[in-house]
Amino acid sequence: MSLINKEVSEFAAMAFQNGEFKPVTKADIMGKWSVFFFYPADFSFVCPTELEDLANKYEEFKAIGCEIYSVSTDTQFVHKAWHDASDRIKKIQYPMLADPTQALSKDFEVLIPETGLAERGTFIINPDGKIVAYEVSGGNVGRNADELLRKVQASQFVYEHGDEVCPAKWKPGAETLKPSLDLVGML
Numbered sequence: 001m002s003l004i005n006k007e008v009s010e011f012a013a014m015a016f017q018n019g020e021f022k023p024v025t026k027a028d029i030m031g032k033w034s035v036f037f038f039y040p041a042d043f044s045f046v047c048p049t050e051l052e053d054l055a056n057k058y059e060e061f062k063a064i065g066c067e068i069y070s071v072s073t074d075t076q077f078v079h080k081a082w083h084d085a086s087d088r089i090k091k092i093q094y095p096m097l098a099d100p101t102q103a104l105s106k107d108f109e110v111l112i113p114e115t116g117l118a119e120r121g122t123f124i125i126n127p128d129g130k131i132v133a134y135e136v137s138g139g140n141v142g143r144n145a146d147e148l149l150r151k152v153q154a155s156q157f158v159y160e161h162g163d164e165v166c167p168a169k170w171k172p173g174a175e176t177l178k179p180s181l182d183l184v185g186m187l
Contacts, residue, residue: 015095
């Protein structure tokens with residue numbers, strides 16, 4: 001069953017951000033764009049490369065009104081220890097959500113029950129708290145922050161212009177399409 005248009009369930013999680021622990025709830029994501037970026041574990045191999053890639057793009061996400069939430073089943077204390085120990089992770093300014101109860105991982109359907117870890121799941125959440133795009137990858141393939149940024153921008157465009165769609169590789173300012181009978185078979 002698809003998770004598209006599924007509303008994010010009520011949740012409460014602790015986050016590590018900018019040297020502090022802070023609570024994050026569903027109320028914090030409502031009314032704005034969010035990306036939930038699940039990854040298997042702190043102190044691992046592919047994960048730090050992905051989180052650093054997002055950290056390098058964080059200002060661009062913030063500029064379009066989108067908050068990034070990285071999520072693993074580690075605790076906020078492990079997030080802090082990883083942040084303190086890794087030069088890549090020290091760059092992170094976005095909230096790192098702790099999901100030790102696996103509630104978020106279960107709700108987003110990325111939990112691997114045998115290990116208690118999360119798959120690499122990326123979810124774009126609109127201001128109404130609904131999932132509008134997602135991708136889940138195996139643990140051995142990293143993701144690309146540039147493509148994620150493009151997908152958020154396209155999702156924002158169609159949210160604001162419901163009668164238009166974004167073709168492949170669309171970027172802000174590029175031409176969009178207006179679905180109509182006249183376009184059938186013409187593309």
